[in-house]
Amino acid sequence: MNQVQFIQKIDNAQNKVAQILGHAKNPQVASKVEHSYDDKYLLAEFICNMGLASQITCLEQFGMTPEILNTLKGWAINGEAVTLRFRSEEKCSFIRTETRQEESKQKEVTEGSFFNLTSKVMTTIKEYFWKVEVSWEVVAFRGVGVEVMLRLNGRKGEHAIKTTSDIPPQAELISPSLVTNLDMTWFLTQLDKTSFNKHLAHNKLQ
Numbered sequence: 001m002n003q004v005q006f007i008q009k010i011d012n013a014q015n016k017v018a019q020i021l022g023h024a025k026n027p028q029v030a031s032k033v034e035h036s037y038d039d040k041y042l043l044a045e046f047i048c049n050m051g052l053a054s055q056i057t058c059l060e061q062f063g064m065t066p067e068i069l070n071t072l073k074g075w076a077i078n079g080e081a082v083t084l085r086f087r088s089e090e091k092c093s094f095i096r097t098e099t100r101q102e103e104s105k106q107k108e109v110t111e112g113s114f115f116n117l118t119s120k121v122m123t124t125i126k127e128y129f130w131k132v133e134v135s136w137e138v139v140a141f142r143g144v145g146v147e148v149m150l151r152l153n154g155r156k157g158e159h160a161i162k163t164t165s166d167i168p169p170q171a172e173l174i175s176p177s178l179v180t181n182l183d184m185t186w187f188l189t190q191l192d193k194t195s196f197n198k199h200l201a202h203n204k205l206q
Contacts, residue, residue: 063153076188088136
């Protein structure tokens with residue numbers, strides 16, 4: 001993103017915030033408002049706190065509980081790396097085979113001395129049914145081992161697929177089909193550094 005695009009995004013955000021707040025507030029870019037040198041640090045701290053608050057809200061929707069949060073914070077404060085992992089798995093299994101007759105658009109005509117015979121052409125179609133299962137989960141663990149994992153959330157779904165070939169539409173097992181890791185260590189250690197964050201961590205999830 002270049003400077004012009006960044007400024008445009010800021011302007012768009014200002015207009016949107018102005019619509020939400022109405023005439024009671026007048027949001028401005030920091031560079032256009034008179035301020036002291038110390039205000040720069042206060043602004044940076046405020047923005048970081050808001051970022052932490054938004055991340056806690058997201059984690060809450062994923063299933064983060066106060067108990068899990070306190071455990072993760074304890075790991076991070078004790079110097080252990082804490083990782084948040086999204087992991088998915090896919091399975092494919094055969095269900096059944098079905099055979100049906102389908103009338104072809106082509107017809108066979110047999111010419112006779114007095115009349116013609118028209119016969120239909122029937123095609124035998126064999127269909128194969130497969131069950132595809134997809135599951136995912138979000139877990140947190142410490143260090144490099146995954147012996148102790150705290151599960152935040154997860155789901156499982158399945159869908160039937162029909163093919164005209166006895167070849168499976170995908171591998172019998174894809175495990176994992178996707179793995180994404182996120183280092184949470186810095187985020188967790190920041191939750192105890194200001195009274196605002198302590199209050200946020202305590203009340204947001206209660």
